[in-house]
Amino acid sequence: MACRSRTRSLQLLDTELSADAVEWCPVPPWHDVLACGTYQLLKPPEGVDVESAVPSRIGRLYLFQFHEDGLHCPPLTEIQRIDTSAILDIKWCHVPVLERPLLGMATASGELQLWKLTDTQDGPSGLEMTSCMELGPDRLALSLDWSTGRGDSSDVRVVSSDSTGGISVLALGEGSLAKLSQWKAHDFEAWISAFSYWDTQLLYSGGDDCKLKGWDLRIGPSCPTFTSQGHSMGVCSIHSNPHREHVLATGIYDEQMLLWDGRNMKRPLAETLLGGGVWRLKWHPTQEHLLLAACMHNDFHILHCQQALEGSGEPCSVLASYILHNSLAYGADWSRLPLTGAPACDSQETVEAERATLEMGVHLRIQYESPTASFDTSLEDDMGRYIPEGTQPSPVCAVEATPPVPAGHAPTLSCLMATCSFYDHMLHVWRWDWSLEESGEATSAEGQGGVDGGHGGAAEGGD
Template identity: 40%
Template sequence: MEDSHFPPLQHFETLFKYNTEFSADSVEWCPHDPNKNIFVCGNYQLGEPSNDNTTNRLGRILLFALSENHLTLCQSINTEAILDQKWCPNQINGTSLLGVVNAKRALQIYRLENSNLILMTEFKFSDSVSETLILSLDWSTAKYESQQPHITCSDSNGNIHLLQLQNDKLVLQQSWHGHSFQAWIAGFYYWDPNIVFSGGDDAVFLKFDKRIGDSPVAKNREHDAGVTSFHSNKSNEFIVVSGSYDENIRLWDIRNIKNSLNLIKMPGPLWRLKWDPFIQKYLLAASMLGGVHIIKVLPNKMEIVDSYYEHKNIAYGADWSFLEPDALETFHGEGNVLVGSCSFYDQLVCISKTYCDLESNY
């Protein structure tokens, strides 16, 4: 949605497009050499109702490999509907791991071997509600590596879960009720993974500390609608960001979340926010009906510097490639960063190239 308040910045250049057949809702790039050219796209497709009148939600994990001339589908895995995916920031025993949450109350861990994903372990959450969806996940190790990382998940009943990967098995450590409606997002504060933030459809933004218990240590109601996205900045201590259906991105200092430090109005509701993997001073935002955008985060303001309107119908997924700028010189088009994005009803994945000032010390 473009209007006078949001000029159609178009510095992005589309390199590849792919029709996913099923609706696409997440894109995640592998962060590790030599597989930084690999990414996954998660799918969510509503099927016909089952005999017990429950909703049949189908999914796929699509594994792609990118070169300067080709986008190759390496693998397609039929699953339950995928709600979120995240690669573990550090390798475990020298292997890249992908966490996936789905519509059948499960967290799955896949390992990447020879451009294929192999299911390593799965944890199924027990729940009296048959149609519980696990909506989001985050790994604890973006700042500090561990061979036994923690994972936090959120679900459609408003619950937050904390698990640990121990010897290739998932162990549930804590579960607690956080939100009155769907808990759309949960994420670690990477500087101290004892701390977890969550956001829900009740428009409440919560901070938890597992050392204290399952009651929030801070609560904020500044959002005017459901809180859908969150990301901790691994380079700037105390800084985190949240996004909401109210179309605002909010910047926070976790030492005082009574009031946000700053906010910026976007052209649509937020679904995903990602700090750039290089200097953590740019945000990539999937704004659903309002496109995909790059926001420069200055000490005293945030501003949109790039916009991508190739997705016409619900841009849910967006992620930065971890490929270094010099690795992109052989790709056609101007720019020094690659972005993957996808849209739901378009059933579309796009790979695009653009430019960010990665040398800036603003």
């Protein structure tokens, strides 16, 4: 049995400032709301010594609403933009707080901010800040995670990591934050912190000291429950599987994605080389074996982890890759919004519809320039029209072992995705369609594939 996998771009947006975080709202009925955070390091004024200048960082928070209205209408509508301190991470609380969605934001000013989504009769109207907590002086807040990954709203807490190697745990009460504990966890930047969604007294953290650590809040932070030192570079991504107890995924600058059983952290269940520093990992909202990876210098990949989780020891297979971004792949997220439209196919009607869309100029013209200004690339044809991703066939991923079966044993799966990249300051919204085919041979698909080599880098991009 073979799988047929295809990715298709739906819309591309210029965020103006460097984009590094993107999150779909997980709270119904607001699954159509998308937030995007940006980070920009400003160059010192002319004549000011670069070595002595104090870094200046700015950011902007975007809020969008998705409408699946067909080929002739861009699906994203901007609702709001808010100028802020530079944003390092954003995460929606998985459950409503006071009956509203709540967005957490980690900033370069060392603050953890909470923003409440407000509504009108016509739909979402925007975000309002409800709480702000400074983690400490002279630090950047680098990441955050909520304790609510499995939909538990009984004890809502937030964990955040910072540039001094610190970890902070905060409690949420009546929409405001209260600091519960804070400690020094890593020798250098603590790039990432995350809850175990199955036992929220357990925390994980990863840092630029090449260590992955575990913490138990019941015994305090004086000593980690484990320290994994088998990493050659910094640990920058951690995500607990909300569907499968004890399962943890971590990403490293050395281009490896590791799967762990939390009961035995001496060695990983599996290692998968992804060809780029693994900056963000996101488990699928409903499919326990699917994992989305943002791989910095090597694009975005959808991984199937079933065999690895069953103890095969083999690397996870890549089901699909999205390669249209031309800069550091940082932000990535699955939407819980169901797609009503049928997967695109190669019918004459589809070809004509895509041609009509191009003629109307719905898609943006994308001009890429490298950070060093050594080259630029235009994704256009000879007539100056944007060429959407997916028009050129490439080999499909053929799963040699048992192919994935979506929840409910449905023969197909369609997912809405959002990804963003840094230097080109681009936000992409795209869909992934996957299906089983009753055939012994893999067929070609219109999606993108291939994994190119790359190397991890610092999260600031030039700081």
